[in-house]
Amino acid sequence: MRPVxxxxxxxxxxxxxxxxxxxxxxxxxxxxxxxxxxxxxxxAGVNRSQADRLRQGRLMIEARLDLHSHxxxxxxxxxxxxxxxxxxxxxxxxLIITGQKRRDPLSRPEGxxxxxxxxxxxxxxxxxxxxxCEPAQPKDGGKGAFYVLLKR
Numbered sequence: 001m002r003p004v005x006x007x008x009x010x011x012x013x014x015x016x017x018x019x020x021x022x023x024x025x026x027x028x029x030x031x032x033x034x035x036x037x038x039x040x041x042x043x044a045g046v047n048r049s050q051a052d053r054l055r056q057g058r059l060m061i062e063a064r065l066d067l068h069s070h071x072x073x074x075x076x077x078x079x080x081x082x083x084x085x086x087x088x089x090x091x092x093x094x095l096i097i098t099g100q101k102r103r104d105p106l107s108r109p110e111g112x113x114x115x116x117x118x119x120x121x122x123x124x125x126x127x128x129x130x131x132x133c134e135p136a137q138p139k140d141g142g143k144g145a146f147y148v149l150l151k152r
Contacts, residue, residue: 036127040118043132046149054093054147057137061147062091067113068099075113079120087129087150095136100144117146 043051053059065082067075079096086094098113121130129150136145 038118038121038127038130038133040121040133040146041135043134043149045131050149051132051134054132054149055134057140057147059093059147059149061093061095061140062086063089063094064097065094066097068097070113072112072116076116076120076123079117080123080126083121083126083129083148083150090152092150092152094148094150095140095145096148097141097145100142111144114144121148 038045043054046054050059063082063086065078067078070078075098082096083094096117098111098117100111100114118133120126121133130148131151132149134147136142136147140147
């Protein structure tokens with residue numbers, strides 16, 4: 001390599017820390033994934049039959065939470081409280097309705113609450129209660145709602 005005038009030399013060897021995780025179809029942002037992180041649409045914690053039934057909306061919904069008209073901050077707290085209450089009642093399948101997005105052409109491609117749901121499900125105190133999360137079927141709210149399967 002020839003030195004370039006006015007440019008500092010960069011280290012020749014990159015240091016990689018932590019385990020490398022191969023990118024997958026669920027790696028939306030090109031980042032390495034935490035293998036314990038719950039991903040919407042990736043029912044890794046359940047058997048295939050149960051995952052298919054959840055995805056197809058064939059499991060009985062035992063409780064619903066509608067987040068329409070709630071602020072982002074309020075919605076996160078409501079999700080945590082709702083899931084804790086549902087788990088304490090022994091409920092297994094719940095529906096969380098986030099809504100889709102405002103019909104404003106200048107708004108983001110997906111709703112704020114919908115986008116933040118995955119983070120709320122992975123929050124400490126909540127992640128240990130959740131097995132899987134799948135987008136709902138049209139009859140239950142479609143793209144603006146999610147089935148959440150809770151642990152026993």
